[in-house]
Amino acid sequence: MKLSELASTLGLAYQGPDKEIRGVATLEEAGPEDISFLANPKYAGMLQSTRAGAVILAERFGEQTTTALVSENPYLDFARAVQLFAKPQGSFNGHSQQAWIHPEAEVADDAVVYPFVSVGAGARVGSGTTLFSGVYVGEDCQLGPNCVIYPNVTLMAGTQLGQGVILHAGVVLGSDGFGFAEAAAGREKFPQVGRVVVGDNVEIGANTCVDRAALGETRIGSGSKIDNLVQLGHNVQVGENCILVSQVGIAGSTKLGRNVIIAGQVGVAGHLEIGEGCRVGAKSGVGRSLPPGTDVSGIPAMDHATFLKSSAVQGRLPEMARTVRRLEKEVEALKAALASQGETNV
Amino acid sequence: MKLSELASTLGLAYQGPDKEIRGVATLEEAGPEDISFLANPKYAGMLQSTRAGAVILAERFGEQTTTALVSENPYLDFARAVQLFAKPQGSFNGHSQQAWIHPEAEVADDAVVYPFVSVGAGARVGSGTTLFSGVYVGEDCQLGPNCVIYPNVTLMAGTQLGQGVILHAGVVLGSDGFGFAEAAAGREKFPQVGRVVVGDNVEIGANTCVDRAALGETRIGSGSKIDNLVQLGHNVQVGENCILVSQVGIAGSTKLGRNVIIAGQVGVAGHLEIGEGCRVGAKSGVGRSLPPGTDVSGIPAMDHATFLKSSAVQGRLPEMARTVRRLEKEVEALKAALASQGETNV
């Protein structure tokens, strides 16, 4: 693709000679036919050494290179450039004869069904959706158009996906929630008869698990992005445009508002409400509901600024403990000395 | 089903007019043909507003609604009602021609074998057991009757399941334990030649991993319930009726007694003994053995009551550090003043 054509497609001005661009790369690794980008000013020095054929950058850096596309958001425009060069994965088309599609399922003619896919009774798979090998679509699932379901994903019965949903390999949606009733003779399973409902343009990372509701629905709002190995319990509600980083666990019935960001390895207890726009720092343990816009971190989660100060103290605790013991002795000594002096004075 | 019939099946008395019940739902979402339940008294107010056709509740709440089943354990009886209305998942019967069953395997005639199931040499699959798509049963595995093995579960060679075991999608039992021997030229694999043995009525959540023993057996006792994304190392022994919540990790050779409850994201070090009835709070790190009946929390795990008090201090640590520094100065000043006064007195 010509650089001029790329600029036009991205709606950006360009400077320097026109040239053929064949790929995308970092400033460090780009060659003369690659386009690269400068988003973080601390890497501006690399503009001198890069071999990139062209760079997407902010206007103020334009003087430091010859061939550039000028952007107000270089990272976003580079992401769009990458999209233009990216080739979707897959090397199969049509509906494989080695798949198993229940006669009462409806799969769009232009959906791609790899070998070893199972589609149960009553399931519907939308136009342009791809089911890679080993995908299981349980009965009565509904998959919207243009979804990409990577290999070995399991969608248990009744799972519903909007349009443009991406599920990475090994994702499980609609597994039973973890619910048991105590009986005299031991625990009995509370049958999990709800389902999982996923909005539009949601992306869910590899081997992440989302349990079906006990009753009703576990929901993931449109635009939310969930990383690998995340656990969402039954009846969890994730609002729109949330970000859940890998290995997060959210216990049952907790509700996240819109635009919540939860960093890696955080645990959130059940039956809480995490308000719109809350942010939770990595490895935190959240045991209470949070009003909208709260930033917390730590175990237990506290105000983020307090957490930073508290963290700074952790390594000094042994010294502090020694100081407190010393102060105790000194105060005792002072009390004794003062008493003795008082007697002397009498 | 008639309400009277439901009452009779559950062994409960009912009040109010008989009627047709067609489903189950929460008080909030139930319609006039649903049965619901009241277990937590704090929701008693909803008895006024619910549209439920009937409610399972404790006798003392009976006056607050017209149509009710009276129960001493409403949650348990509702779970049993849900069971009556629940339809098991699946839309396949028989042994699929698209499965691969080794000629030396034995699969019960009334077992269900979905397409794309693999059953290795010497494996035995019991009566009434269902193997969903993508399940791999390694050689010499033994699966008891009435097990449900959901899609894409992997049972490595020699794994043994009792009766009524439920394995959710993506579970891996019998993967190699993490064992290496240090040699001059680098690490060598310690071949993991043990197996995994699972008792009766065990349920294991999606994408949970249980490693085979290095030698001998990794064991999960009957009635234990394990949530999603849990990791059990080689030679771990889980007693009967334990509860392990999601993302827990138990390192190799640790033994849990009966009725141990371990909350989400806890880590337990290897070669420990966690006594019968111990409870471990969420996100804890357990680095020492625990006598029976101990409740611990925290990193490192401590007595749970102490943990709660310690947690309450965490957010005040910065202030405490400042106070200690101030006290140090004040004590120095007091010492100086006292010394000076002593001199004055002399």
Place this chain on the structure above:
Amino acid sequence: MKLSELASTLGLAYQGPDKEIRGVATLEEAGPEDISFLANPKYAGMLQSTRAGAVILAERFGEQTTTALVSENPYLDFARAVQLFAKPQGSFNGHSQQAWIHPEAEVADDAVVYPFVSVGAGARVGSGTTLFSGVYVGEDCQLGPNCVIYPNVTLMAGTQLGQGVILHAGVVLGSDGFGFAEAAAGREKFPQVGRVVVGDNVEIGANTCVDRAALGETRIGSGSKIDNLVQLGHNVQVGENCILVSQVGIAGSTKLGRNVIIAGQVGVAGHLEIGEGCRVGAKSGVGRSLPPGTDVSGIPAMDHATFLKSSAVQGRLPEMARTVRRLEKEVEALKAALASQGETNV
């Protein structure tokens, strides 16, 4: 196998009568035809009670048993003995007609391809490599010789494996990294167009996920061993001979040097450098780069010795808080008393 033959194969001297050895077991469980081992001196007492036919042990324990192989590294030599008796898993040979191999893929004649394996266009599978059921090999993947890829593993397009790589069930390599660009209308996906490159003799545990690079490569160095349910973000670089224990998460672009050991459930933030030989204690949170040879633990990670002392204080924090409050009062009282005495003295 005769004990004499075993001794010869392992290059060890033996004492006692020659005999037939048919298996391997722990001292506790071994029978008269098993060989066992003594590596940890604290179990030396079991030499009296064991029924083992022979024991691999250090020379100094030779007098305590009749039949022994004398070793300078009993654990390593026992591992090698186990290897001699271990039977590789699997009960299939050849290339299954129930697999799907793209006509443009190249699979070595002596590779084993189970039923329900998918191999995409341009993929190459090396000699002696086994692909178990449900394995997906994306287009242009390159798998070296003698790899073992257990069931339901997913290798997305372009993944490259060296020789002798072992991937346990449910592993996902090459899933998209978690990268999004903020746009006015919401987040846009940053297409992940890099790949995953794995060196020789790497072993990766069940359900572990390794994301492909955004651009370039996510790399795992030769000899590294990774446990179950680990998460490696895009562009992570793991050096040679590292050990990552289960449920560890390493965020994007972080680099680990050689011989790094990271214990279970640790989280490491993105864009860090963890130097050669660093060791990180279980459940730690690492938020800064570490120079080579550093041992850290804790949240936030601190020097390991400091962590141990800090941990010891955690349970005493409530008492310490009370002490500090008491000291504050006592210091106030002392100040008042001193002032009063000063006045008295005046």
